[in-house]
Amino acid sequence: MAGFKGRADYAVDSKGRVAIPVKMRNALNPEAKNTFTITRGFEKCVFLYPLDRWEKMEEEIGSLNMYNRESRDFVRTILMWADEVKLDGQGRISLTKELMEFADLDDRALIIGALDHIEIWDPDTFDRYLNAQSDDYETLAERVLGV
Amino acid sequence: MAGFKGRADYAVDSKGRVAIPVKMRNALNPEAKNTFTITRGFEKCVFLYPLDRWEKMEEEIGSLNMYNRESRDFVRTILMWADEVKLDGQGRISLTKELMEFADLDDRALIIGALDHIEIWDPDTFDRYLNAQSDDYETLAERVLGV
DNA sequence: AGGCGTAGTGGGGATTTGTGGGGAACTCTC
DNA sequence: GAGAGTTCCCCACAAATCCCCACTACGCCT
Secondary structure (H helix, E strand, O other), rough: OOOOOOEEEEEEOOOOOEEEHHHHOOOOHHEEEEEEEEOOOOOOOOOEEEEHHHHHHHHHHHHOOOOOOHHHHHHHHHHHHOOOEEEEOOOOEEHHHHHHHOOOOOOOEEEEEEOEEEEEEEEHHHHHHHHHOOOOHHHHHHHHHOO | OOOOOOOEEEOOOOOEEOOOOOOHHHHOOOOHOOOEEEEOOOOEEEEEEEEEHHHHHHHHHHHHOOHHHHHHHHHHHHHHEEEEEEEOOEEEEEEOOHHHHHOOOOOOEEEEEEEEEEEEEEEEHHHHHHHHHHOOHHHHHHHHOOO
């Protein structure tokens, strides 16, 4: 039930497979059935939602009114990139070509725990992302947490 | 029970047949019996409702106020073009000429999962549609998923 | 220190999927 | 009723996908 945390620098093999760290696999809710929904994330990374968490999201999406143009745009955009993936016998998932292209992934990937989901980054992209952050850790924390 | 998601760029063969991606076929409720109701969609695409879902749609339509002119227009349009199609042995459906013409389809089709229904787009039409969207992915997602 | 188990990595083979086409059955027209 | 045109069903094939097995490195336990 604990959230995902930690980070790992793993290989992406020629078939587009990435291992998920054991710590995160153990943090999986049994009802997630080793299944994730993988989709585009923010800032050029890939999001991985465990099944149980994704179902809540689908409920939210499903409750939108489809006769509203903006809702349709949103539903299409979100779902278009989503895909259901299962851990294989070795605890890996396989990325689609589209998502690898989107996140600029080649043969290395950074797996990052983010509480209710897992993020997959290209290491270089992540570096640039960190450097682009104007504020340091302390300042950020103060802005977000410090009332 | 999971909704339709994902996207695929598939061929439309000379007989007007399009394959439905396995992932979406697997998401089908057994009581849909591999049958869809196909009809005109919004924004020049074709909608594909699984049988079980379409029945709810009919209820919704039936509950509309028929003394309202716009309701009548809507109901006529959606029903006039509606047709029942079944997956063939290869998991394909065949499009009618009228719907292909309406959606500007020729030899390629974009199949997009949209939770309770499937959409079929002409690739160029879809490109134009995406470009016309005002908000980017992050903004859209934040609006609904961002608590 | 040695062995055992687990985690990350790689690859081969079987199966499935997307695609095209042929032929039977059915319909519509003349 | 014959012929042309459709529609439907089945077969075939190449490519992509999935599943399983094998290897190595590291840590833990005895």
